Amino acid sequence: MYNPKSSKAEEFIDNEEILETVKYANENKNNKELISEIIEKAKLKKGLTHREASVLLACEDKEKTEEIFRLAEQIKKDFYGNRIVLFAPLYLSNYCINGCTYCPYHKDGSIARKKMTQEEIKKEVIALQDMGHKRLAIESGEDPVNNPIEYILESLKTIYSIKHKNGAIRRVNVNIAATTVENYRKLKEAGIGTYILFQETYKKDSYEKLHPTGPKHNYAYHTEAMDRAMEGGIDDVGIGVLFGLEDPVYEFTAMLMHAEHLEARFGVGPHTISVPRIRKAEGIDVSDFVHAVDDEFFKKIVACIRIAVPYTGMIISTRESKKCREELLHLGVSQISGGSKTSVGGYAEEEPEDENSAQFDVVDTRTLDEVLKWLMEMNYVPSFCTACYREGRTGDRFMELCKRQQILNCCHPNALLTLKEYLEDYAKPETKEIGEKLIEREIDKVPNEKTRGILKTNLEKISNGERDFRF
Ligand code: SF4
Ligand code: SF4
Numbered sequence: 001m002y003n004p005k006s007s008k009a010e011e012f013i014d015n016e017e018i019l020e021t022v023k024y025a026n027e028n029k030n031n032k033e034l035i036s037e038i039i040e041k042a043k044l045k046k047g048l049t050h051r052e053a054s055v056l057l058a059c060e061d062k063e064k065t066e067e068i069f070r071l072a073e074q075i076k077k078d079f080y081g082n083r084i085v086l087f088a089p090l091y092l093s094n095y096c097i098n099g100c101t102y103c104p105y106h107k108d109g110s111i112a113r114k115k116m117t118q119e120e121i122k123k124e125v126i127a128l129q130d131m132g133h134k135r136l137a138i139e140s141g142e143d144p145v146n147n148p149i150e151y152i153l154e155s156l157k158t159i160y161s162i163k164h165k166n167g168a169i170r171r172v173n174v175n176i177a178a179t180t181v182e183n184y185r186k187l188k189e190a191g192i193g194t195y196i197l198f199q200e201t202y203k204k205d206s207y208e209k210l211h212p213t214g215p216k217h218n219y220a221y222h223t224e225a226m227d228r229a230m231e232g233g234i235d236d237v238g239i240g241v242l243f244g245l246e247d248p249v250y251e252f253t254a255m256l257m258h259a260e261h262l263e264a265r266f267g268v269g270p271h272t273i274s275v276p277r278i279r280k281a282e283g284i285d286v287s288d289f290v291h292a293v294d295d296e297f298f299k300k301i302v303a304c305i306r307i308a309v310p311y312t313g314m315i316i317s318t319r320e321s322k323k324c325r326e327e328l329l330h331l332g333v334s335q336i337s338g339g340s341k342t343s344v345g346g347y348a349e350e351e352p353e354d355e356n357s358a359q360f361d362v363v364d365t366r367t368l369d370e371v372l373k374w375l376m377e378m379n380y381v382p383s384f385c386t387a388c389y390r391e392g393r394t395g396d397r398f399m400e401l402c403k404r405q406q407i408l409n410c411c412h413p414n415a416l417l418t419l420k421e422y423l424e425d426y427a428k429p430e431t432k433e434i435g436e437k438l439i440e441r442e443i444d445k446v447p448n449e450k451t452r453g454i455l456k457t458n459l460e461k462i463s464n465g466e467r468d469f470r471f
Contacts, residue, residue, distance in 0.1 A: 004264040009223035012261035013202050013254050021051050021253045025058035035064045042307045045075055050256035053308035057252055057300060072303035072331045075310045081408050083383040083415035084375055085335040087135040088128055091344045092116055092155055094357050096141025098214030102245065104282040105141045105359055111282055112355040114344035115146050118158045125159050127347040129167025131339055131368045132426035134384040136169055137196060142177035142215060149183045152176060156190045166425045166467055171386035177216065178225035184232025193389045194271050195229045196238035201245040202254030210245060226262060235395025236271035244278030244292040252301055256308055268396045272313040273305055279319045279360045299327055306332025311402040318364040325364060339368035373431045376438050383415030384422060387470035410471045413455045416442055417469050420462045
């Protein structure tokens with residue numbers, strides 16, 4: 001029976017409740033009165049239940065759909081302003097003992113297997129620092145022999161220890177397989193930012209078919225991973241589904257139920273939601289996936305997530321094209337990757353043509369500098385901020401500030417400070433010129449006089465060679 005407070009996967013992601021919600025959404029997809037009521041409630045910016053949000057996702061009325069998009073854009077502005085946080089994925093190892101049918105890293109895949117040594121990781125991190133990155137998400141396949149927790153912990157230590165020129169990686173988020181409370185505790189002690197784990201699909205029978213072999217086959221163990229992470233002391237967790245594996249309305253509903261469960265059980269919803277979609281990769285054919293999501297519906301998913309959980313950051317990767325990313329930024333995405341390589345060791349060295357160790361093909365192949373320039377030309381402030389985690393603003397402390405829309409008072413000046421560092425150390429001349437002008441314009445938008453004064457002083461200090469200021 002459905003129980004958001006339960007610790008059992010099949011009770012907080014209750015299949016009956018999801019199916020009833022999907023039916024309810026379908027029955028009301030043209031119910032203008034109900035849709036208007038839900039939109040009015042959403043305007044209070046306190047979020048929606050999974051039932052309410054699923055009606056908005058199903059809505060077929062054109063005018064109402066446009067209203068949903070406009071509201072998502074407004075909520076995005078109110079909670080996140082115009083800053084966009086940047087990060088890069090770092091693939092440590094693609095050894096994996098699981099059999100996920102949609103991933104080229106699956107155990108029988110023909111992909112070139114690689115696992116980086118600590119020396120190789122060092123080279124990758126230097127290459128990432130030289131691009132200007134400050135925030136990474138490390139990724140690794142599941143393999144207790146090749147990639148045990150000790151390897152991940154050692155790699156974290158290596159990454160945090162490298163200080164090359166003015167570079168530093170200040171926050172490492174971790175995306176590794178579901179593990180034990182004990183291991184989550186070790187990750188917490190190693191100073192990770194967010195623990196990220198995608199559910200892939202919440203539909204149990206499909207989940208089991210898509211994960212026929214390996215430890216990941218265990219649906220309950222995977223679905224309850226965030227509970228164990230929280231029990232291990234990690235209070236920032238990132239969830240997501242791989243859209244395209246199952247009916248997207250089902251997945252959307254279940255993902256919001258997962259968020260409600262974390263809130264009900266631990267008092268903190270997810271820190272981030274990622275929205276990956278099935279993409280082309282070695283040995284993977286998108287046309288095999290009948291639930292593949294088209295661009296229009298994908299936009300609607302993003303807008304409805306933004307409305308349903310305004311305080312949860314939303315992440316989009318370079319799996320998406322420049323055009324698609326542009327639209328999604330308006331509708332709710334607050335974090336993007338830039339200049340990404342999805343192969344193991346791909347930042348320090350180009351991979352030979354006949355070798356392919358990438359998890360998926362990058363669609364947006366622009367350099368980080370090009371991504372920054374593009375963002376600034378649209379009047380977004382690219383941000384390399386990592387302040388919250390370093391100031392201990394995590395878990396419920398963070399959510400509290402976010403729900404009161406006060407985090408923006410930190411995000412905006414921090415975005416300007418970290419952008420300034422980028423412009424001084426890594427930007428191409430044209431990007432630097434655009435960035436300096438943007439900073440000048442944005443300083444005046446800081447409402448608090450004292451904050452504005454400190455910001456100006458610290459920007460000056462950055463020009464004079466000092467680094468790492470934060471609010
Ligand atoms: S999705 Fe993850 S667990 Fe599955 S095969 Fe790929 S790397 Fe391994
Ligand atoms: S201040 Fe906190 S929430 Fe805002 S960008 Fe920085 S780390 Fe993220």
